[in-house]
Amino acid sequence: MTLGLTHFLVLSTLLFCLGLFAMLTRRNAVAILMGVELMLNAANINLVAFNKYVAPGALNGQVFALVVITLAACEAGVGLALVMSAYRNLETVHVDEINVMKW
Amino acid sequence: MRELAWLIPVLPLVACALIFAFGPRLPGRGAYVAIAGIGLAALLSIGIFVEGLGGAKAHELNVRWVPYGQTALDLGLRVDNLTTVMLLVVTIVGSMIFVYSVGYMHDDPRFSRFFAYLSLFAASMLLLVLANNLLFLYAGWELVGLCSYLLIGFYFEKPSAARASMKAFVTTRVGDLFMFLGILLVFFTLGTFRFEEIFAKVHAGALEGMMVGGLPLLTVVAVLLFGGAIGKSAQVPLHTWLPDAMEGPTPVSALIHAATMVAAGVYMVARTYLLFFESPGHGALTVVAWIGAVTALMAATIAVVQDDIKRVLAYSTISQLGYMMLGLGMLGYAAGMFHLMTHAFFKALLFLGAGSVIHAMHTNDIKAMGGLARAMPSTYWTFLIGTLALAGVPPFAGFWSKDEILLEAFHHHRGLYAMALAAAFLTAFYMFRVIFYTFAGTTRSHHAHPHESPAVMTRPLWVLAVFSAGIGLVGAPFLGNPFHHYLHFEGLKAPAFSWGVALAGVGASGAGIAAAAAVYHWKVVPSGALRRAAGPLFTLVAHKYYFDELYAAAVVRPTLAVARALRTFDVYVIDLIVNLFGFAGLGLARLYRVFDLYVVDGAVNLLGWIAQTAGGVLRYVQTGRAQNYLLAIALGVIVLLAAGLFR
Numbered sequence: 190m191t192l193g194l195t196h197f198l199v200l201s202t203l204l205f206c207l208g209l210f211a212m213l214t215r216r217n218a219v220a221i222l223m224g225v226e227l228m229l230n231a232a233n234i235n236l237v238a239f240n241k242y243v244a245p246g247a248l249n250g251q252v253f254a255l256v257v258i259t260l261a262a263c264e265a266g267v268g269l270a271l272v273m274s275a276y277r278n279l280e281t282v283h284v285d286e287i288n289v290m291k292w
Numbered sequence: 293m294r295e296l297a298w299l300i301p302v303l304p305l306v307a308c309a310l311i312f313a314f315g316p317r318l319p320g321r322g323a324y325v326a327i328a329g330i331g332l333a334a335l336l337s338i339g340i341f342v343e344g345l346g347g348a349k350a351h352e353l354n355v356r357w358v359p360y361g362q363t364a365l366d367l368g369l370r371v372d373n374l375t376t377v378m379l380l381v382v383t384i385v386g387s388m389i390f391v392y393s394v395g396y397m398h399d400d401p402r403f404s405r406f407f408a409y410l411s412l413f414a415a416s417m418l419l420l421v422l423a424n425n426l427l428f429l430y431a432g433w434e435l436v437g438l439c440s441y442l443l444i445g446f447y448f449e450k451p452s453a454a455r456a457s458m459k460a461f462v463t464t465r466v467g468d469l470f471m472f473l474g475i476l477l478v479f480f481t482l483g484t485f486r487f488e489e490i491f492a493k494v495h496a497g498a499l500e501g502m503m504v505g506g507l508p509l510l511t512v513v514a515v516l517l518f519g520g521a522i523g524k525s526a527q528v529p530l531h532t533w534l535p536d537a538m539e540g541p542t543p544v545s546a547l548i549h550a551a552t553m554v555a556a557g558v559y560m561v562a563r564t565y566l567l568f569f570e571s572p573g574h575g576a577l578t579v580v581a582w583i584g585a586v587t588a589l590m591a592a593t594i595a596v597v598q599d600d601i602k603r604v605l606a607y608s609t610i611s612q613l614g615y616m617m618l619g620l621g622m623l624g625y626a627a628g629m630f631h632l633m634t635h636a637f638f639k640a641l642l643f644l645g646a647g648s649v650i651h652a653m654h655t656n657d658i659k660a661m662g663g664l665a666r667a668m669p670s671t672y673w674t675f676l677i678g679t680l681a682l683a684g685v686p687p688f689a690g691f692w693s694k695d696e697i698l699l700e701a702f703h704h705h706r707g708l709y710a711m712a713l714a715a716a717f718l719t720a721f722y723m724f725r726v727i728f729y730t731f732a733g734t735t736r737s738h739h740a741h742p743h744e745s746p747a748v749m750t751r752p753l754w755v756l757a758v759f760s761a762g763i764g765l766v767g768a769p770f771l772g773n774p775f776h777h778y779l780h781f782e783g784l785k786a787p788a789f790s791w792g793v794a795l796a797g798v799g800a801s802g803a804g805i806a807a808a809a810a811v812y813h814w815k816v817v818p819s820g821a822l823r824r825a826a827g828p829l830f831t832l833v834a835h836k837y838y839f840d841e842l843y844a845a846a847v848v849r850p851t852l853a854v855a856r857a858l859r860t861f862d863v864y865v866i867d868l869i870v871n872l873f874g875f876a877g878l879g880l881a882r883l884y885r886v887f888d889l890y891v892v893d894g895a896v897n898l899l900g901w902i903a904q905t906a907g908g909v910l911r912y913v914q915t916g917r918a919q920n921y922l923l924a925i926a927l928g929v930i931v932l933l934a935a936g937l938f939r
Binding site: 209212213214221284285288289 | 916917918919922923926
């Protein structure tokens with residue numbers, strides 16, 4: 190059995206669903222950020238896989254994946270800063286307790 | 293010079309406007325502006341008069357005003373010899389009275405307004421004099437009536453003054469109605485208002501043979517016009533307003549109710565003299581003469597029993613105006629105008645003198661005065677000159693003009709002559725009665741401290757005294773009677789001077805003076821005994837021949853009764869209808885209120901309730917948890933994807 194595009198896509202789908210599940214169910218903000226990382230990486234797998242199997246001569250997909258990794262780093266930085274700030278102000282990182290948006 | 297005549301009424305008008313606009317901020321609180329206005333007008337008038345002496349032609353100025361159809365109404369001025377005489381009288385006497393008023397009105401809180409009114413009056417009077425058509429003359433005529441109303445009621449917080457101004461206005465309006473009818477009659481028969489055209493057409497016989505109600509049209513027109521003069525010049529039977537008009541400030545009495553406005557009636561008759569003259573058989577002139585003679589005699593008798601110094605002068609004015617009318621009616625065109633001129637000077641002088649006395653004594657009652665000759669020499673001497681002029685003592689002004697009227701009357705109607713002579717006797721009598729009561733003897737009022745008036749008041753007195761003494765010489769027969777040469781009516785020739793008539797006139801005056809002296813100075817016959825001897829005659833005269841009572845019963849009370857009846861009708865019928873409408877409106881409004889409360893407000897509240905309830909339900913969707921929202925987004929994406937796949 191050779192490794193095909195479908196395998197990669199299934200992997201990335203599983204990874205994305207795991208990330209989404211983590212985002213929707215975890216109460217801890219840090220865990221939610223980790224879920225986001227999972228989803229971003231699922232997208233990266235997709236990009237690289239499509240680059241390899243659909244347009245092997247091009248580098249676009251791989252470069253785009255690098256950009257996404259950079260973006261993810263930035264996002265993690267900002268996200269963790271937000272969590273820190275929320276913790277300092279509200280003394281919790283549980284998103285169900287951070288309900289200042291509700292009237 | 294005559295081209296500038298339009299400036300004469302405009303100058304006081306400008307002064308009036310300035311005083312109304314800026315009032316007390318002007319130099320002399322507006323008085324100087326007013327004096328400048330009338331003074332300049334006086335200078336212009338003198339210039340025009342001097343030019344007239346040189347034989348300048350009559351000048352007309354016409355400005356198209358309201359064109360309609362074939363014809364048009366013109367604003368027009370006419371300067372001829374008659375006009376110049378009136379201009380001189382009005383502006384010179386006016387200037388003196390303006391100056392005098394500065395002193396007399398000095399402490400009045402409405403000082404500026406007084407001068408504004410005076411200026412407005414001067415402008416209106418000059419307009420009246422300068423008008424070259426009946427319409428314009430009528431406008432001036434009504435304007436002076438308005439000014440008279442305003443100035444009689446100048447102390448309007450005094451009910452008697454307010455009543456007097458109303459009485460003057462309404463009474464003169466009765467005469468004006470007739471005058472207006474006359475003017476309309478002229479216009480509808482001749483198609484023009486302009487004097488020149490009217491005279492030309494009448495002269496050419498345009499109205500000859502035309503009849504109105506069995507009377508010659510021309511006579512009817514002239515008598516209707518004379519109706520205006522009866523009102524304005526206070527002739528019997530519309531004379532009752534003038535004595536009451538004395539409620540106004542004394543300078544006003546001098547200017548309006550002695551020298552100028554009341555003479556406007558005489559001037560108007562002289563201005564339209566041709567209409568009177570051409571009326572068949574001099575019918576209109578006969579009416580004028582009789583009314584004049586009756587007025588002259590009746591007013592003179594009333595003046596004898598008056599105790600208010602201004603009222604004596606008022607009745608004297610009525611009497612002298614009657615004289616002027618008599619003169620005009622007896623074909624004495626120049627004589628009437630001559631008397632108008634001399635009378636303006638000496639009667640203004642007498643009123644101003646009376647004002648000076650009132651200023652010093654704070655009373656009008658001659659019986660409370662006495663002995664003022666020592667305290668007020670200037671006032672005394674000038675008043676005496678005025679009195680001599682009015683009484684007709686030669687060589688003072690009144691003698692010459694009165695003599696001419698007597699002469700005309702003597703030549704045309706002996707009965708009227710006798711009445712005029714009797715009036716001359718009474719005139720001398722009542723004037724010297726005033727002199728003896730006021731200036732002779734000792735003062736009868738103990739708390740009065742009479743003092744001479746300031747120079748601003750006495751100087752005009754002296755100027756007018758000089759005129760009163762000397763102006764008559766312009767009509768002196770032995771000087772060739774220059775006045776007659778200057779002012780005469782075509783086709784009329786004055787009768788020659790007669791020593792007999794002159795001596796009779798002087799004799800009547802002398803007798804009047806002697807009688808007054810006998811009764812009031814030497815007290816040969818005490819006045820109380822005289823009063824008792826006259827009995828019912830005295831009562832009749834003291835009640836002014838019951839004219840006021842008659843009018844009260846015949847006109848005023850019926851009018852008031854009708855007004856009251858109409859008021860009752862108003863209150864119970866008209867108000868009822870109005871109130872019904874009001875109640876109907878109120879009922880409808882109540883109905884609308886219910887509709888508003890339960891239907892309109894209900895709908896509005898329902899909308900509000902729906903919005904609130906919907907919001908209350910939907911607010912549970914907003915959990916405030918980002919994860920819930922994210923779940924919704926994810927589910928939405930899945931649904932959309934599914935919809936895309938299985939389309």
